[in-house]
Amino acid sequence: MDSPSPSVRLPSRARRPRGPPPPTHCSADNPRIQALLAADSAANAALFPPPPQGPPTATQPASRPLLRKSRSALNSSSSSSPSLTPSPAVHATRLERTKTLLETILHIRDSLPLSIPPLVPVHQLHGALGHATCDDEIAKLEAVRAVRRFKVGNLGEICVMLVCDYEDSIRAVAGAFASGRCSTDGDGGGGGGCSAAVVVRGPDGESPKKKVAVQKVSGRNIGDDVFDRFLTYATNPTTGLFVTKSQLTTSMRATDDEIGELFSYGFLTLKDVDTYWVSVRNAGVFWSGFARGRTEVLQTLKKRKHGEMLKAHLEEKPLRGCAVPVDLVLLDLLGKGSIESLDAPLGTMIRLRKRGTGNLNWT
Amino acid sequence: MFARLLKFRETRPSAPSIPLHHSTAAFLSLRLRRNLTFEESGPVNALQIDPLDARYLLAACADSSVRLYDLEEEARLGRDEEDEAAAVDWLCRPIALLDRGRRGHEYSVTGCQWFPTDNGLFTTSSMDGTVKVWDTNTMEVHIGADSCACVFEIEQHVYDHAISPIAQSHNLIATGTEDQNVRLCDMRTGAFTHSMRGHRAPVLVVKWSPRDEYLLVSGSVDHTVRLWDVRKANACVGSLDQYNSAGSTHVSTEETVTAHTGPVNGLAFTSDGLKLVTTGHDQTPRLWDMPTLHNSLANYGPHIRNKARFALHPVITPLDACSPPLLFHPSDSRQTVVLDLFTGAEVMRLKKHTARVACAALRGGATQDVFSGGYDRQICWWTPEDPDT
Numbered sequence: 001m002d003s004p005s006p007s008v009r010l011p012s013r014a015r016r017p018r019g020p021p022p023p024t025h026c027s028a029d030n031p032r033i034q035a036l037l038a039a040d041s042a043a044n045a046a047l048f049p050p051p052p053q054g055p056p057t058a059t060q061p062a063s064r065p066l067l068r069k070s071r072s073a074l075n076s077s078s079s080s081s082p083s084l085t086p087s088p089a090v091h092a093t094r095l096e097r098t099k100t101l102l103e104t105i106l107h108i109r110d111s112l113p114l115s116i117p118p119l120v121p122v123h124q125l126h127g128a129l130g131h132a133t134c135d136d137e138i139a140k141l142e143a144v145r146a147v148r149r150f151k152v153g154n155l156g157e158i159c160v161m162l163v164c165d166y167e168d169s170i171r172a173v174a175g176a177f178a179s180g181r182c183s184t185d186g187d188g189g190g191g192g193g194c195s196a197a198v199v200v201r202g203p204d205g206e207s208p209k210k211k212v213a214v215q216k217v218s219g220r221n222i223g224d225d226v227f228d229r230f231l232t233y234a235t236n237p238t239t240g241l242f243v244t245k246s247q248l249t250t251s252m253r254a255t256d257d258e259i260g261e262l263f264s265y266g267f268l269t270l271k272d273v274d275t276y277w278v279s280v281r282n283a284g285v286f287w288s289g290f291a292r293g294r295t296e297v298l299q300t301l302k303k304r305k306h307g308e309m310l311k312a313h314l315e316e317k318p319l320r321g322c323a324v325p326v327d328l329v330l331l332d333l334l335g336k337g338s339i340e341s342l343d344a345p346l347g348t349m350i351r352l353r354k355r356g357t358g359n360l361n362w363t
Numbered sequence: 364m365f366a367r368l369l370k371f372r373e374t375r376p377s378a379p380s381i382p383l384h385h386s387t388a389a390f391l392s393l394r395l396r397r398n399l400t401f402e403e404s405g406p407v408n409a410l411q412i413d414p415l416d417a418r419y420l421l422a423a424c425a426d427s428s429v430r431l432y433d434l435e436e437e438a439r440l441g442r443d444e445e446d447e448a449a450a451v452d453w454l455c456r457p458i459a460l461l462d463r464g465r466r467g468h469e470y471s472v473t474g475c476q477w478f479p480t481d482n483g484l485f486t487t488s489s490m491d492g493t494v495k496v497w498d499t500n501t502m503e504v505h506i507g508a509d510s511c512a513c514v515f516e517i518e519q520h521v522y523d524h525a526i527s528p529i530a531q532s533h534n535l536i537a538t539g540t541e542d543q544n545v546r547l548c549d550m551r552t553g554a555f556t557h558s559m560r561g562h563r564a565p566v567l568v569v570k571w572s573p574r575d576e577y578l579l580v581s582g583s584v585d586h587t588v589r590l591w592d593v594r595k596a597n598a599c600v601g602s603l604d605q606y607n608s609a610g611s612t613h614v615s616t617e618e619t620v621t622a623h624t625g626p627v628n629g630l631a632f633t634s635d636g637l638k639l640v641t642t643g644h645d646q647t648p649r650l651w652d653m654p655t656l657h658n659s660l661a662n663y664g665p666h667i668r669n670k671a672r673f674a675l676h677p678v679i680t681p682l683d684a685c686s687p688p689l690l691f692h693p694s695d696s697r698q699t700v701v702l703d704l705f706t707g708a709e710v711m712r713l714k715k716h717t718a719r720v721a722c723a724a725l726r727g728g729a730t731q732d733v734f735s736g737g738y739d740r741q742i743c744w745w746t747p748e749d750p751d752t
Contacts, residue, residue: 132706138607158625235603240606244619275619319473336663 004211007181032164033106036146040102093348095130097359101137104128104158108331113323116286117169119152119159124328126335142237151241153287161192161280163235169281170234174227174267181224226258230267234278245274286324293322293329298352307352311341355358364718374713376495388466388682390587391746394703395715396744399437399453404430407736409676410724413477414528417728419499422736423475423483429487431499432456434726434743457504461487466503468493473521473550473674479528486536492517494548515548515555520565523674527571535593537579539674545581547593559591559598567628568674572653574636582627584672587620590656598673601656603641605649608658623649625670629675631690633704634682638698638702640690644669648692650704665709668695676722679704684731691733692721699735713741 009155099107099317104125109118125134129141138160139222141147147162154161155281162221223229233239233252257278266283268276301307315326322329330350333339412434413419419518420432435452455585461467468489478484484505488494495514498505505513520541545566546559564585572578578600579591588603599629603622625644632639638659642648644676646669650661669675677692689703691713699713699720716737733745 130706131662131664135662139660242619272619292486 014196015109020271033162035104036164037102038164039144040100040141058256090342090344090349092174094342097129099129100131100147101125101134101141105162108328109165110160111328116289116323117161117280117282118284119150119161119286120333121152121290121332122149122158122256123335125160127331127333128286128335131335143234145172145237148235149241150280150283152279152283156190158241159283161279167231167235170227170231170267173267173281176233177227178224210213216272222255222258222261226254227255230262232265239278240262242271242275242277243268243275248276286360289322290324290329290332292320293324296320297326297329297333301339301350308342308349311348311350324345325331365657369404372581375628376610379403381688383683386731389638389687390680390685390689391710392563392748393711393713393733393745394732394748395713395746396746399455399744401432401742401744402456404428404457406721406738406740407742408472408673409474410734410736412724412726412734412740413482414672414727415477415482415566417730419477419482420724420734420742421475422457423472423476423487425471425472425738427468427472427489429461429467429472429475429497430457431459433458443611444681445538447505450703457499458509459499461502463495468495474524476526479526479530486524488521488527488538490520492519492521494521494536496550502554505532513550513553515553517546522566523568524660525569525571527576527579530571530574530576531591537569537571537581537593539569539581539583541565543568543583545579545591556726557593557598561589561591561599562587565624569631570630570632572636577608580630580632580639582622582630582641582643584626586623586625586627586643587628588622588630603639603651603656607656608660609652609655619739620688626672628669628671628673629677629692631677631679633679633688638679638680638704640677642667642669642692642703648677648690648702652681661707663690663692663702664709666694666700666702666709666712667692671719671721674675676724677733678723678725678733680725682734691723691725691735693723693735694738697721697737699733713743713745716741 013158105120108120108124108128113119120256122134122138125138138147138149142149143173147160148166149158149160149165151157201218229252233248245259248259259268261271263276266281267279269279271277297314300314301309311330314330317326330339330341334341338353339350340353341350364407378387390752404422405426405428407422408425409567410422418433418435420434422432423429424430428508430673432455434455436455436458440526448533463469468487468491470490472487472489474488476486478486483499484496485499486494486496496505497503515536515538517538517540522539524536524538524543526537527533535556536550537547538546538548539547543562543564543566544560545562546558547556548554549556559579559581562581562583562585563585566581566583569579569581572580577593578589579593581591582588590600590602591598592600602617602620604620605622605624623643624647625646627641627643629642629648630639632653636652639651640648642653646665646667648663648667650659652659653658675693677690680689680691682688687706690702690704692702693702694700695718696718697714697718701710701713703710713733713735716722716735716739718737720734720735720737724734724736726734732748734742735745736742
């Protein structure tokens with residue numbers, strides 16, 4: 001088939017054929033997630049649809065409506081003063097909250113491909129649901145053991161993951177570990193079983209070193225139920241984002257070798273001397289791709305003259321080097337405050353937002 | 364029937380108070396005062412209006428000067444009829460100026476505080492390592508009872524200092540210094556009392572609680588906010604933990620607890636002392652419940668930019684003047700962001716400065732004026748919109 005001549009250039013969007021979309025996590029198949037949803041909707045029955053002002057606080061007296069009405073009248077008169085009159089054609093996108101937090105998490109999780117762990121950065125939830133009550137609701141879900149927060153990446157961003165997904169990943173490793181253990185009598189079987197487990201972990205770039213370390217497993221002091229103990233400890237809401245070695249030895253009765261084993265599998269990441277972040281396997285794969293996607297979106301916007309683009313244009317092309325779809329990256333940047341979303345006559349526009357270079361020098 | 368009326372009076376939800384409603388509406392309609400500008404001062408680090416008369420404004424500037432303004436100068440000196448018709452801009456000049464030098468401070472002045480019960484005294488702290496107590500009338504360093512000049516030589520950069528607004532039994536100045544201690548200076552004797560050890564990095568901001576005269580809170584570059592009881596030997600009463608909220612059962616160890624993921628450089632109490640707002644370089648202000656030290660997970664959104672290693676002074680409107688209370692947070696993005704304290708919603712932004720806004724101050728009394736000072740050498744006066752104009 002002849003390629004188009006240079007004088008007849010098709011726009012790049014139409015030229016590339018799209019393959020079938022990669023398989024994604026599907027929450028409809030998972031019975032535990034359905035049970036979670038049912039429990040959550042029962043708990044939220046009284047609150048859904050959420051009140052527009054957010055949950056009432058103790059400091060607001062019950063006769064609020066009287067004050068609110070007259071204050072809004074004053075507000076409208078003051079906003080018509082010449083300081084700032086936004087033109088009605090282009091205005092900030094209003095956040096319509098139609099789903100509960102759990103439904104949003106599931107919706108985001110469903111769009112993630114299977115090659116990366118289903119982590120949901122908290123900023124995506126802020127972008128989707130607004131800043132006001134999001135943190136509260138995440139804390140409530142954590143207390144019920146439905147989700148868990150993890151610190152991911154070196155910038156200190158917090159991501160949320162369903163506890164059932166985390167349990168699945170631990171159990172997968174535990175299964176491979178146990179089968180590797182059972183088949184080992186000497187180094188050959190142990191190496192074979194464990195190297196299989198190592199290969200499953202994916203292109204972290206550390207497999208060659210870990211293969212050597214893991215093959216010596218038969219000589220080390222590791223209990224068979226180490227992953228089960230870790231599972232119960234990590235899914236306990238009291239554990240927190242990071243743990244110290246002393247906490248691990250007391251609450252989980254983990255030996256040094258077991259801590260090293262968990263570390264090599266990626267469930268603990270180094271924070272400080274003797275302090276570890278509780279983390280997710282392959283979180284590095286997720287985060288590096290996500291960070292690349294973020295920088296790509298921001299650079300695409302920077303290249304434009306005024307730093308703005310139609311959202312539809314941004315969502316057309318998939319991101320290079322990032323498995324996460326574009327609209328999730330946009331949600332995350334919206335929640336962080338690096339971009340803002342406007343409704344214009346042409347459609348939704350995304351604009352880069354400079355938070356101010358902060359002139360620290362005095363003239 | 365009488366019993367029924369009495370029961371109704373006692374059990375009905377509290378009626379809205381009309382003065383509270385009006386002052387809240389006034390706060391929500393703040394705008395820049397048009398016919399008055401302050402003369403160009405140095406880059407302002409701190410502002411304070413005296414709590415007694417709500418009349419005098421002290422500005423501590425980064426060019427080592429301290430300026431004193433009279434806010435009622437306009438009323439005092441009067442305006443002629445022709446001036447009013449011509450709508451001349453009134454230039455507010457300082458009534459007193461402490462310049463750079465041996466008499467004043469030699470480096471940037473980082474804080475200024477009025478003495479809580481007397482207009483005649485104020486204190487200033489500076490990066491040249493001194494905290495000086497001044498006599499307002501003579502603008503000289505105050506000579507104490509037994510003629511001790513009240514200059515406290517700390518020999519470290521002093522980032523912030525504070526005097527307790529309710530103290531009856533002590534006259535201590537708490538100073539936050541470069542060398543990780545919070546040092547207490549006693550104004551009665553002119554000497555240091557003790558220092559409170561515990562921080563591992565320079566202390567950027569200190570504040571006394573308006574509820575307990577012995578409770579002191581300090582924020583530091585090591586990401587922690589510590590509470591101190593100045594009466595105790597082992598003074599540290601607690602440390603705020605950002606992962607410790609009301610529902611969570613998370614337990615952090617003593618060494619690893621942090622209040623922010625960056626240096627903490629701003630503290631503000633509500634007027635009843637039950638809530639504390641801390642803000643830091645991670646650009647998320649947090650609201651803490653004081654008696655329980657829980658992080659009430661109020662999310663203030665991504666509107667603030669805060670990257671300077673100086674004390675920032677966010678202010679909260681008094682609870683009897685504005686309900687729901689507002690948080691005025693100066694930001695490096697040349698504006699003061701006004702946020703609802705409990706819900707975290709952005710109420711408005713006060714934009715006038717052309718450089719970083721470093722401080723905000725409320726004028727007490729019956730007015731709802733807010734002042735903001737920035738590094739563009741300007742002080743802006745925000746006043747409620749006049750309903751007639």
